[in-house]
Amino acid sequence: MIIPKSSLIVSCQAPIDSPLFDPKIIAAMAKASINQGAKGIRINTPDHVKQVRKELPHIPIIGLWKQDYSGYDIYITPCYTDAVAIAEAGADIIAIDGTLRKRPQGEQLADLIHNIQQKLGKLVMADVDTIESAIASAQAGADFVGTTLYGYTKETENFNPPGFSLLEEMSQKLTVPIIAEGGISTPEDAKRALNYGAYSVVVGTAITGIDLKVKAFQAMFK
Template sequence: MTIPQSSLIVSCQAPVESPLHNPKMIAAMAKAAINQGAKGVRIDTPDHVAQVRQELPDSLIIGLWKRIYPGYEVYITPCFADAVKIAEAGANIIAIDATIRERPQGETVTYLINRIHQELGLLVMADVDTIESAIAAEKAGADFVGTTLYGYTKITENLSPPGYGLLQEMVKKLQVPVICEGGISTPQEAKKALEYGAYSVVVGTAITGIDLKVKAFNSVFLN
């Protein structure tokens, strides 16, 4: 199963301290998204992926595992062992951090993608922050490259998503499908991403980020 072109993928995640950070809750979000026409969902952690797969046996799941390895900044499916757990839980596609940063256990992006392809038989979505990491991810064998980490790494922390400029450059220079993810807050912004050449669009907080949305609204009343 692959990502359909010109499709909406909904990222169904919640902060670990939130009551929504629960497999049943995440699965409910995912089911609601699919019921309303989303063509797939992006899910974090093996237990959440497994629950979503149980609830949505035929739907596209882009799976990942956010894990902190002391001494390393990479946290989206950092190692092959993490990818294995996500695959076993039922993901169709594995999302990985494909930025040009040191990875735990001496693994590289190329090593990780090759093993996911060869041993797990799954496609890979490479989350990047710059055109350099995007080009490197394509060379490493990524099947999709996303703007996911634009604005979330040290070298891009002064930039704010959505990274339309990066998106356009990636579309121009890459041969693999480019996914726009990060900072898309309205349907109009999603449409603009498609107009700029995005193969498909991932939307998270604007749809499923109840905790962050309430916090933002409540700040008005606290001032």
């Protein structure tokens, strides 16, 4: 398996209007994470993936492209054309929206997964929100299923990540590796996720989210 079991994956991303939204700065975050023991990196946009791959040629990269399509709610690598760009930039694993929501260009989840695997030769991580979408993604052939979208869809908007209850249910019903992602804010959260059956754990904002962290602290001064 390209990502070691019970390992830390760091999501190195930044808001598009942040000074940190620069390929070299994202790559620096990634290198600092790997230097301290992370075993993989999750990266958004082809430009960022390309820069990280250049500076970390042998590190597993989960790549994605957040794209807005008018009339559709999904935004994590929604279409095959988006996946192609991420694959060509150098990602090893393509993260896609694995929810049951309607997709642009009439694509179906199973077809998207199949094309990424067979045409691009890449593994697929399906980001899901519910046990139904997790099962559907696994049945469609996803190599990994992540709890990434728990709390971020209409179906789960009344719940707050991390989705430990979803993770536990997924570990009982799925045979594919499960990646815990979303709301993992402390080392204790990460350990708990592993105890609930996560294959590996992605941590983002708690490590690299300077903009969001400062904004949260600053709110306390108002």
